Amino acid sequence: MSVTxxxxxxxxxxxxxxxxxxxxxxxxxRCSIDTGTPxxxxxxxxxxxxxxxxxxxxxxxxxxxxxxxxxxxSTATRGFSVEVQAPVDATPPQLAVAGDLADADGQPLRAxxxxxxxxxxxxxxxxxxxARIEVAVDGAVDVTNAVACNPSCPPDAGSTxxxxxxxxxxxxxxxxxxxxxxxxxxKEVVLHVDSSAPQAASGAGTATAERVxxxxxxxxxxxxxxxxxxxxxxxxDLLIAARDDACAVARGQPNHTRLMLLNFGQARRGKDGxxxxxxxxxxxxxxxxxxxxxxxxxxxxxxSTKCHSVGSAVIAYGNTNNMPHEMGNSEARRAGRLQAAxxxxxxxxxxxxxxxxxxxxxxxxxxxxxxxxxxxxxxxxISKELVDGANGGAGGTYFDFGNVGPCNRPIxxxxxxGDLGVVSRSEFAxxxxxxxxxxxxxxxIHVRNHWLRTHSRGYRFHGITSEPRxxxxxxxxxxxxxxxxxxxxxxxxxxxxxxxxxx
Amino acid sequence: MDRFARRRRLVGxxxxxxxxxxxxxxxxxxxxxxxxxxxxxxxxxxxxxxPPHRKPQAPANPTAPPQVTTPKGVKPPKxxxxxxxxxxxxxxxxxMLGPDPQTPFSTNVISPVRNGWVVSxxxxxxxxxxxxxxxxxxxxxxxxxxxxxxxxTQKLKVVxxxxxxxxxxxxxxxxxxxxxxxxxxxxxxxxxxxGITGTLHLKTDKISLG
Numbered sequence: 001m002s003v004t005x006x007x008x009x010x011x012x013x014x015x016x017x018x019x020x021x022x023x024x025x026x027x028x029x030r031c032s033i034d035t036g037t038p039x040x041x042x043x044x045x046x047x048x049x050x051x052x053x054x055x056x057x058x059x060x061x062x063x064x065x066x067x068x069x070x071x072x073x074s075t076a077t078r079g080f081s082v083e084v085q086a087p088v089d090a091t092p093p094q095l096a097v098a099g100d101l102a103d104a105d106g107q108p109l110r111a112x113x114x115x116x117x118x119x120x121x122x123x124x125x126x127x128x129x130x131a132r133i134e135v136a137v138d139g140a141v142d143v144t145n146a147v148a149c150n151p152s153c154p155p156d157a158g159s160t161x162x163x164x165x166x167x168x169x170x171x172x173x174x175x176x177x178x179x180x181x182x183x184x185x186x187k188e189v190v191l192h193v194d195s196s197a198p199q200a201a202s203g204a205g206t207a208t209a210e211r212v213x214x215x216x217x218x219x220x221x222x223x224x225x226x227x228x229x230x231x232x233x234x235x236x237d238l239l240i241a242a243r244d245d246a247c248a249v250a251r252g253q254p255n256h257t258r259l260m261l262l263n264f265g266q267a268r269r270g271k272d273g274x275x276x277x278x279x280x281x282x283x284x285x286x287x288x289x290x291x292x293x294x295x296x297x298x299x300x301x302x303x304s305t306k307c308h309s310v311g312s313a314v315i316a317y318g319n320t321n322n323m324p325h326e327m328g329n330s331e332a333r334r335a336g337r338l339q340a341a342x343x344x345x346x347x348x349x350x351x352x353x354x355x356x357x358x359x360x361x362x363x364x365x366x367x368x369x370x371x372x373x374x375x376x377x378x379x380x381x382i383s384k385e386l387v388d389g390a391n392g393g394a395g396g397t398y399f400d401f402g403n404v405g406p407c408n409r410p411i412x413x414x415x416x417x418g419d420l421g422v423v424s425r426s427e428f429a430x431x432x433x434x435x436x437x438x439x440x441x442x443x444x445i446h447v448r449n450h451w452l453r454t455h456s457r458g459y460r461f462h463g464i465t466s467e468p469r470x471x472x473x474x475x476x477x478x479x480x481x482x483x484x485x486x487x488x489x490x491x492x493x494x495x496x497x498x499x500x501x502x503x
Numbered sequence: 504m505d506r507f508a509r510r511r512r513l514v515g516x517x518x519x520x521x522x523x524x525x526x527x528x529x530x531x532x533x534x535x536x537x538x539x540x541x542x543x544x545x546x547x548x549x550x551x552x553x554p555p556h557r558k559p560q561a562p563a564n565p566t567a568p569p570q571v572t573t574p575k576g577v578k579p580p581k582x583x584x585x586x587x588x589x590x591x592x593x594x595x596x597x598x599m600l601g602p603d604p605q606t607p608f609s610t611n612v613i614s615p616v617r618n619g620w621v622v623s624x625x626x627x628x629x630x631x632x633x634x635x636x637x638x639x640x641x642x643x644x645x646x647x648x649x650x651x652x653x654x655x656t657q658k659l660k661v662v663x664x665x666x667x668x669x670x671x672x673x674x675x676x677x678x679x680x681x682x683x684x685x686x687x688x689x690x691x692x693x694x695x696x697x698g699i700t701g702t703l704h705l706k707t708d709k710i711s712l713g
Contacts, residue, residue, distance in 0.1 A: 096643070096667040096699040098710040103663055105642070119712035121698040160713040177666075189666040229607050229657065231628055231650055233593030240589050241652070248586035248655035266605065280607050281621070281628060281650070282595060436611045437638070467612070467659065474638075 001027075001066045001074040005048075010083045014054035020047060020064040020076060027066040038063050055082045089183035093122035093130055097177050097189050099162075106474050109195040113166035120159050120179035120187075128182035130159045136176040137165070168195035226250075227261040227497050231281045235290055242294035247301045261497065262298060264291050267335040267386060269327055275338045292342045299350050329385045336389030387423050421451035421459065430462035432497050435480030445487045461488060463495025588655040590625040596679040597622035597689075599672065604632065606646065611637040612661060613644045617671035620691060624682035626653050631691055631703065635669040643670035643695050645703050645710070649686075660708050667695030 006018030020029065031043035033051050035058065043049040049064065059081040067073040100114035120130045133145040145161045163177075175191040226249050232238035246262055264286070265279040276287035286294075327335065424431040424447070433444040444461070451459040464484055466477035475483070477496055485492040601618025616634040623629070628650040636642040643664035650657045664670060674692035676685035688706040695701075701712040 094666075094696060094699055096695060096701070096712060097665040098662065098667075098701065098712055102642075102665045103661070105663065105665060106638075117710065117712050119699060119701070123698060187666070191665060229650070231623070231652075232591065233595060233623075237591045237593050241591070244586065244588045245655050248588055251586055263607075280605050281630060281648070282623070283600075283605075283621075434609050434611060436609070440611075465609075467609075 001064070001076045003062065003064060003076045003078045006062060006078060007080040008078060010081050012082075012084055014056075014082055014084050015051050016055075016080065016082075017048055017050040018062045018064070018078065020049070022066040022074075024066065024068050027068050030065045030067075032063040032065075033060050034063070035060060040065055054084075057082050057085055089122075089126055089128035089181060089185065091122075091124065091127060092185040092187040093120050093127070093179045093181045095120045095177065095179040095187040095189055097191065101163075101175055101191050101193060104193045105191045107194065109168060109193045112168060112195075113164065114168070114193070115162060115164040116175070116177065116191075118159075118161045118163060118177055118179075120161075122179075122181040122185075128185075131180050131182045133159060133161050134176075134178040134180070135163045136178070138173055139176070168193075170196050172196070227263055229263045229281050230265070230279055230294070232279065233282050233284050235286070238286060238290065238294050239297050243297040243301045246298040250302070262295070264294075267327070267332070267339060269331055269335065275335045288338055288342050292345060295342075295346050296349060299346065299353070303353065332385040333389030333392070336386035337392060339386075340390035384419055384423055417447050417450040418454070420447045421454075430493075430495070431459075432463050432465045432495060433461060433484065434465045435475060435477075435484055436466065437474045438483065441480065441484045441487055444484065448488060448491075458491075460491035460493070462493040463497065464492070465497040467498060586655070588652045591623070591652050592625070594625060594682050595621055595623040595628070597675065597677045597681050597685050599675065599677070600630075600632075601671075606630075606632045607648060608632070608646055608659070609637070613637055613646045615669060617669055620672050620675045622676075622682055622685050622689075623650075624686065627651050627683075627686050629686040629705065631672065631675075631705075633670050633672045633693055636663060641666060641668055643667035643693075643699075645670065645691070645693065647703075647705070647708060662703065662708060662710055664695060664699070664701060664710060664712070667699045667701075670695045670699075670701075673700075 001022045002020065004019040004021050007013070007016050018031075022029070029043050029047075030040040031049040032038045032040045033049075033055070040063070043064065044052070049062070059079065062078045062080065063075055064077075065073055065075045096119045097116050098119075099116040100109075100111070101116040104114065116135075118133055118135075120133055122128065122130050134141050135143045135145075142165070143163060145159070159179075172192065172194045175193065177189045177191070178186055179188075180186045228245055228249050230238065230241060230245070232241050242262065263280065265277045265281075267275070268278045268285055269275050270285050270287055272287075274287040274289075276285060276289075276291060278285045431444070433440065435441055435444075448459045448461070461484060464477065464481050466475075466480050477498070481492060481496065597620065599618060599620055601616070604616060604619040606613065606616055606619070613632055613634045614637040616632050619630060619632040621628075621630040628648075630648045632646045632648070634644055634646075636644045645662050645664075647660045647662070648657070649659075670693045672691055673694050676689045681689070686705065688704070691703040691705065693701055693703060699712070701710050703710050
């Protein structure tokens with residue numbers, strides 16, 4: 001006697017069919033499907049059995065008893081379980097928020113009215129689907145958007161919804177966006193906006209005069225220092241761009257700029273063994289000779305067209321951003337030495353030109369090497385090797401944009417405060433910490449204090465680097481400058497590096 | 504009486520005009536010295552406005568940047584008309600960057616960076632970098648960097664997708680022939696965590712989800 005077919009483990013069929021057979025063809029059969037105690041009755045077929053109604057979810061035993069003509073009987077059994085109900089959805093939905101409110105998170109709200117586009121999804125296997133989306137302002141639910149399929153959403157339900165609000169009361173507000181699925185799981189995104197001083201929405205990041213330089217009109221406030229990213233795909237374009245861009249950017253500044261950063265990208269070794277830099281934007285490599293020609297073109301233009309009616313200027317080049325994973329420490333050191341040599345050459349060239357031509361509105365042009373020395377981007381110690389290489393050669397002056405990483409993480413790439421102090425020390429560098437949030441000032445105060453404890457010479461900041469109203473920035477450039485200046489007892493210069501500038 | 508009165512008014516007016524002309528000529532003659540004086544004063548003011556330790560030690564190397572003061576004998580700032588740049592001869596066909604492309608941004612702005620997209624025609628350059636906000640990795644960030652070679656401007660815009668996690672570009676216009684159109688009204692598709700998708704519209708720099 002044996003059970004020949006039918007489920008042996010879990011089955012989603014609430015009415016499974018079992019087959020059985022006996023070597024004695026004259027045997028009579030009785031069947032039972034039970035949860036422990038046999039309850040035999042007639043089988044539904046001659047050699048098979050199917051329950052008359054759906055079985056509830058649970059574990060069962062199928063039994064078949066064969067009774068021969070002699071009165072002997074034998075029984076065969078098979079265990080199985082019925083699992084028809086879907087598994088419970090314990091996963092919260094996915095929720096994303098874009099638009100004005102998301103862009104303004106942590107920052108001032110730019111306009112009286114603002115919108116947010118909301119997408120909620122809950123469509124993975126076993127998910128129950130979105131039931132509703134709620135938007136609460138300062139804890140009070142403002143809008144509930146019930147999805148049409150509520151309360152029983154199909155598994156592939158998703159929802160997008162646009163929330164719009166106007167007439168924000170002045171002050172800080174929290175906006176809580178909440179998505180709830182049919183199983184009751186919820187996901188929240190909380191945004192914080194400040195509508196204390198609503199301002200007219202501006203274009204897509206268009207630089208306007210009141211943004212950065214406004215503070216510069218006051219005594220003691222930061223002065224803008226434009227950082228211009230050189231961009232060219234061939235030597236001709238590089239020369240033309242250097243010639244025109246530096247002067248044009250300088251003349252676009254209020255009161256004209258005194259300090260100009262021409263960013264030629266990351267120091268690199270070329271395929272031909274030369275050293276130079278790869279432009280960050282175009283991704284094109286130029287060797288130091290080509291860069292030097294471009295720097296001379298920029299310097300000549302400065303003089304010949306009187307870009308500066310007043311003041312002095314520096315052309316800085318070089319950039320250690322995201323430094324050379326393809327260069328080793330010794331190569332980085334050599335790159336720094338060669339870069340410094342070119343800066344020295346440019347300095348001498350400019351001195352000769354100015355000696356030959358007296359007068360002119362533009363008094364002095366210095367060359368600096370390096371810039372944007374950020375441990376946040378750099379392979380450990382590579383930037384320091386670059387700096388050491390330059391200092392071991394002709395010497396270099398560095399513009400340190402000073403980003404040591406986001407506030408909630410330690411200084412990146414295993415840098416320590418001592419190395420940062422060395423790289424950014426005032427003697428050879430111009431520490432220009434990036435101050436986007438309160439903690440950034442604290443990070444750099446630690447670096448400065450460490451330096452002061454271990455060295456006899458002073459350490460002062462030449463200014464800050466900051467971007468107004470940008471993702472991750474919760475402080476305005478003016479506020480950032482003031483905080484660093486206060487924390488360092490007034491040892492902060494007035495330079496404010498920014499890739500935006502006024503035209 | 505009227506004739507005398509008119510004559511007195513004419514004489515008075517003539518004297519007034521003469522006085523103004525004289526004043527202008529005196530001011531004009533002295534403008535050079537005055538300008539220099541003003542510059543010197545400005546320089547002095549600037550120096551006083553600095554913190555006590557504003558003046559660093561003499562740099563050990565000759566490439567050290569100079570003090571950013573107004574030099575003597577130089578005229579005060581005057582507004583010069585902005586200059587224009589030139590068309591570039593080269594272009595960059597639209598292409599994807601990444602993974603972990605180099606960007607002109609701080610890690611505070613966008614970090615990590617998953618990938619990017621770049622294109623330039625003879626007049627403009629546009630790059631889009633996709634990743635997460637440096638201060639909150641649960642927030643996706645798309646950073647748009649533009650340069651205008653003619654106007655010599657560069658602009659930065661960051662749009663965020665709160666809750667999406669690190670986003671990456673999944674589809675964008677590619678190749679030659681789209682260098683101009685893609686910058687003006689290209690659509691960049693991106694995806695985030697667990698099915699979040701969206702499109703960045705370069706025409707408006709706005710995002711639509713879904």
